[in-house]
Amino acid sequence: MIYLDANSGEMLRPSAREAMLAAWELPGNPSSVHQAGRAARALMEASREAIASAVGAQARYLVFTSGGTEADGLALRAMGSGRRLLVGATEHDAVRTAAAGGEVLPVDRNGVVRLAELERRLRAEGPALVALMLANNETGVVHPIAAAAELCRAHGARLHTDAVQALGRMPIDIGALGADSIALSAHKAGGPKGTGALVMAEDFPAAPLIAGGGQEKGWRGGTQNLPAIAGFAAICGVAPPDHLAMRDRIGEAAKEVGAIIAGEQAERLPNTLCLVLPGVRADLQLITLDLAGFAVSAGAACSSGKVAKSHVLEAMGFGADAGSAIRVSLSWQTDQAQIEQFIAAYQTMARRLLRSKHT
Ligand code: PLP
Numbered sequence: 358m359i360y361l362d363a364n365s366g367e368m369l370r371p372s373a374r375e376a377m378l379a380a381w382e383l384p385g386n387p388s389s390v391h392q393a394g395r396a397a398r399a400l401m402e403a404s405r406e407a408i409a410s411a412v413g414a415q416a417r418y419l420v421f422t423s424g425g426t427e428a429d430g431l432a433l434r435a436m437g438s439g440r441r442l443l444v445g446a447t448e449h450d451a452v453r454t455a456a457a458g459g460e461v462l463p464v465d466r467n468g469v470v471r472l473a474e475l476e477r478r479l480r481a482e483g484p485a486l487v488a489l490m491l492a493n494n495e496t497g498v499v500h501p502i503a504a505a506a507e508l509c510r511a512h513g514a515r516l517h518t519d520a521v522q523a524l525g526r527m528p529i530d531i532g533a534l535g536a537d538s539i540a541l542s543a544h545k546a547g548g549p550k551g552t553g554a555l556v557m558a559e560d561f562p563a564a565p566l567i568a569g570g571g572q573e574k575g576w577r578g579g580t581q582n583l584p585a586i587a588g589f590a591a592i593c594g595v596a597p598p599d600h601l602a603m604r605d606r607i608g609e610a611a612k613e614v615g616a617i618i619a620g621e622q623a624e625r626l627p628n629t630l631c632l633v634l635p636g637v638r639a640d641l642q643l644i645t646l647d648l649a650g651f652a653v654s655a656g657a658a659c660s661s662g663k664v665a666k667s668h669v670l671e672a673m674g675f676g677a678d679a680g681s682a683i684r685v686s687l688s689w690q691t692d693q694a695q696i697e698q699f700i701a702a703y704q705t706m707a708r709r710l711l712r713s714k715h716t
Pocket of ligand 1: 423426490494522542543544552
């Protein structure tokens with residue numbers, strides 16, 4: 358199988374595996390005062406420092422969570438209390454669900470937030486919390502977060518940015534972004550699944566989803582998952598793979614057989630390509646490619662494994678074709694030979710399914 362689904366889950370990096378194996382040998386609880394506890398705490402705090410500094414933040418404002426979903430939920434709860442919520446139309450369900458009932462910020466045809474509309478909404482009564490992701494999981498489209506943050510500041514609003522898909526794929530600096538908080542997840546960047554972080558720019562009052570024993574300065578109760586945290590730290594600071602030429606080679610080859618690249622004119626993650634094949638159902642494309650030995654995703658996969666219409670592509674104006682896209686997302690292990698094999702399989706699949714659509 359050739360794995361081209363890194364945005365669902367990146368392949369584990371050896372450095373993460375090694376760090377986790379070492380951490381599993383530590384018996385201590387980071388909250389214990391004895392020597393074993395202190396050793397565990399030292400590893401946890403060194404990991405916090407490494408992750409925070411990889412995103413230009415201070416370690417004392419980083420809260421470990423069970424992943425991106427929890428970090429987003431925690432951010433909206435803590436930063437959004439008593440505020441109107443303005444939520445990007447192409448946000449991940451982790452944010453959309455936590456912000457249910459919030460106002461939706463439209464995007465343009467390329468999937469980029471409409472800043473003029475954001476400004477118009479920010480002028481309305483009452484303080485707001487804006488939730489706008491750095492890079493979209495389905496299309497790779499990068500939003501102009503620094504410009505959005507400036508508008509937010511000018512209108513007394515806060516900004517939370519889901520940076521889950523950006524980690525390990527593009528530089529992230531919370532200060533340069535101007536966001537009040539960002540959400541991270543280790544497994545999109547070659548770390549373990551089930552661990553992530555909420556990183557804040559300054560001290561905000563804790564609003565825990567899980568109170569428990571008051572760990573993480575009251576932000577999240579429960580003994581921290583030290584092996585996962587050590588694995589998370591091990592992937593921070595690794596230089597992003599150079600995927601751009603591979604991504605664009607696939608894109609050009611897909612266009613030759615009638616595909617449309619979603620968000621083509623926008624800045625996009627170098628590893629992510631969303632290919633729309635008009636009139637051809639995404640699940641047929643997926644199954645055909647799976648049988649040919651390639652793991653890719655539909656625009657949006659539900660937890661049930663069913664393929665739904667993509668709300669991201671709907672927001673971008675794809676209409677009925679919002680159910681006709683697959684996402685190709687390159688892993689740090691992807692090489693040129695795999696790309697050429699994928700192109701051959703994609704072109705065969707597209708020609709066949711487009712032909713059968715007309716017969
Ligand atoms: N945000 C984005 C943009 C994502 O792509 C994902 C995962 O697909 C999440 C949040 C959720 O992260 P996790 O799987 O760590 O809960």
